[in-house]
Every structure is written in structure tokens, then in C-alpha cells.
Amino acid sequence: SWTTGNVIDEQVAAIQAQVGTKRAICGLSGGVDSAVAAALVQKAIGSQLTCVYVDHGLMRKGETEQVEKDFVAATGVQLKVVDAQERFLAALAGVSDPEEKRKIIGREFIRVFEQAQAEIVAEAPGDQPVEFLVQGTLYPDVVESGGGTGTANIKSHHNVGGLPEDLEFQLIEPLRKLFKDEVRMVGQELGLPDEIVQRQPFPGPGLGIRIVGEVTRDRLDLLREADAIAREELTAAGLDRDIWQCPVVLLADVRSVGVQGDGRTYGHPIVLRPVSSEDAMTADWSRLPYEVLARISTRITNEVADVNRVVLDVTSKPPGTIEWE
Numbered sequence: 001s002w003t004t005g006n007v008i009d010e011q012v013a014a015i016q017a018q019v020g021t022k023r024a025i026c027g028l029s030g031g032v033d034s035a036v037a038a039a040l041v042q043k044a045i046g047s048q049l050t051c052v053y054v055d056h057g058l059m060r061k062g063e064t065e066q067v068e069k070d071f072v073a074a075t076g077v078q079l080k081v082v083d084a085q086e087r088f089l090a091a092l093a094g095v096s097d098p099e100e101k102r103k104i105i106g107r108e109f110i111r112v113f114e115q116a117q118a119e120i121v122a123e124a125p126g127d128q129p130v131e132f133l134v135q136g137t138l139y140p141d142v143v144e145s146g147g148g149t150g151t152a153n154i155k156s157h158h159n160v161g162g163l164p165e166d167l168e169f170q171l172i173e174p175l176r177k178l179f180k181d182e183v184r185m186v187g188q189e190l191g192l193p194d195e196i197v198q199r200q201p202f203p204g205p206g207l208g209i210r211i212v213g214e215v216t217r218d219r220l221d222l223l224r225e226a227d228a229i230a231r232e233e234l235t236a237a238g239l240d241r242d243i244w245q246c247p248v249v250l251l252a253d254v255r256s257v258g259v260q261g262d263g264r265t266y267g268h269p270i271v272l273r274p275v276s277s278e279d280a281m282t283a284d285w286s287r288l289p290y291e292v293l294a295r296i297s298t299r300i301t302n303e304v305a306d307v308n309r310v311v312l313d314v315t316s317k318p319p320g321t322i323e324w325e
């Protein structure tokens with residue numbers, strides 16, 4: 001029967017059999033899935049695991065610090081932080097197509113992991129090779145990326161469909177059969193703190209797929225501000241547990257006319273996409289209180305330069321996906 005204890009025992013045994021005495025690396029994204037995957041693999045192989053946090057510049061405000069603090073504090077895992085902001089920005093320059101962005105981000109992740117792998121080996125040359133890459137792929141990711149199930153491909157989740165074909169790693173995907181709520185239970189059982197386990201989902205490609213249009217540093221900064229405001233207000237209103245997640249999207253290719261102070265503006269819209277869901281396979285738009293929406297809208301248009309309009313996405317999934325790209 002399904003219990004978190006059984007899942008953990010089974011996966012620990014499977015990972016130990018797969019890895020043997022070799023070494024593995026795990027990309028941490030700050031999200032629940034990679035954190036639980038890492039904790040599970042750490043339980044199985046201990047110090048044979050090194051976690052790698054790629055700071056690709058597509059993170060939300062405070063995210064990097066949170067990984068460095070919370071996760072390491074909770075698990076004591078070996079962590080390597082790689083600053084790859086320039087690299088990702090350069091690779092994404094001039095690209096607007098969503099699938100192309102996803103593929104580029106997935107590819108760059110792997111290249112950074114390969115580099116980290118080489119560095120880890122160089123730092124401890126006598127040790128066993130680093131042959132395995134841990135991914136926090138969930139069952140819905142597998143299905144929606146068409147992962148061998150014959151299902152139509154909806155989008156390339158970067159940890160499934162976006163991997164390059166010449167991948168040098170063997171994958172360890174201990175969450176591949178689980179849904180998000182099950183992953184949370186496993187994380188809890190493994191002793192991860194609530195700040196990690198109860199976090200709302202955030203996609204691996206980060207803010208890169210929340211900018212409709214080309215990804216640039218200025219646009220990322222702007223979206224980061226708007227996102228931080230929305231999150232702050234939702235938390236202050238006590239709504240974090242009521243909604244599944246609330247993507248904040250910058251329509252960088254769209255401008256509209258507005259009036260602010262005593263002048264005409266020609267700025268960009270920000271979209272709020274609060275959704276309720278059980279497993280992200282389907283979702284409904286969340287009926288947030290008007291006062292909360294009003295506060296978010298006022299603050300974003302007041303505090304974020306170049307944004308003169310906030311709009312609410314009232315589409316369920318299907319037909320809309322949760323993310324805009």
C-alpha cells in the first residue's frame with residue numbers, strides 16, 4: 001500500500017543500487033521538487049551527493065538566499081553555487097519563442113552541471129566519478145512533456161523534454177511517479193521544514209517563461225519587483241495556502257496608453273494569474289478578494305516603473321496552461 005515510508009524505503013534502495021559507490025549531483029532550484037529529490041538522494045547516498053544551485057538570473061527576489069540558508073540548514077548537504085547570470089542572458093538574447101526559450105534554458109542548465117561536475121572531480125580527483133544527475137521530475141511533468149506515455153506534448157518542462165540529446169549524465173528521478181501533494185508528504189517525512197515543503201510551485205525556467213517577449217536584464221528586474229509585491233500582498237492577506245500558485249507575467253511585447261501624474265504613459269501590462277489546483281494538470285482561476293487585487297494593482301503601478309496596467313487572468317486550465325509559456 002502507498003505510504004510515504006514505503007516510497008522512501010523503496011526509492012532509497014533503488015538509488016543505492018543505481019549509484020553504487022559513484023557520485024551524483026543534484027540541481028537545486030529553490031522549489032519543493034528539487035529539494036525533496038535532493039533530500040531523498042542524500043538519505044540514500046549521503047556525501048556522495050553534491051547539490052548545485054545555478055543562479056541563472058531568472059530567479060525571484062530572495063530565492064538564492066533562501067536556498068543557501070534554509071535548505072543547507074535543514075539538510076547539511078554539500079552545496080555549490082554557480083553564478084551563471086551572464087551565460088543565460090547571452091544565450092536567451094533575441095529569443096521570444098516559448099519552446100525555444102525552454103530548450104535554451106534546459107541546455108544551459110546541463111552545460112553548467114557538466115562544468116560543475118568537472119570542478120567537483122578536480123577538487124577531489126581520487127574519488128569516484130560523478131555520473132548521475134538528480135532531477136525532481138514529477139508525474140505530471142512526464143505526462144505533459146509526452147514522456148513515453150504517448151500523450152501529446154504540451155510543453156517541454158525543462159527537466160524532461162528540454163534536456164539535450166548528448167547528455168553525459170545518467171538521470172536519477174525518484175519523484176517520477178508522484179504528484180505534488182505526495183512529494184510534499186515525502187518531504188515532510190524526510191524532515192524538511194514547512195518553508196520548503198509548503199512552498200508554492202515555481203517553474204525551473206523561472207521568470208524566463210514569464211516574460212512574453214525577449215528576456216533582458218531590465219525586464220527581469222521589473223518583473224522581479226512586480227512579483228515580489230504580489231507575493232507580499234498575498235502572504236499578508238493570508239492567502240498562500242488557498243491558492244496553488246500565482247504566476248506574475250510581464251507582457252513585454254505589449255504596450256498600452258495610460259496616464260500617471262500629469263503625463264501620458266506608454267507602458268507594459270502585468271498579468272496576475274492566481275490559480276487553484278490539486279495537481280497542476282487542471283486548474284481554475286482563484287476568486288481572490290477584490291481588495292487584495294486592488295492593493296496589488298495599486299502598488300505595482302505605483303512602484304514598478306514602465307508598468308501602467310495590471311490585468312487578471314480569468315482562464316481555467318484547460319484551455320489555458322498555468323504558465324503563459
Ligand code: XMP
Nearest residue numbers: 156157158201202203204205280321322323
Ligand atoms: P503549466 O503551465 O504546464 O504548468 O500548466 C503546470 C505546473 O508546472 C509548472 N511548470 C514547470 N515546472 N519546470 C518545472 O519545474 C518547467 O519547465 C515547468 N513549466 C511549468 C507550473 O509552474 C505549474 O505549477
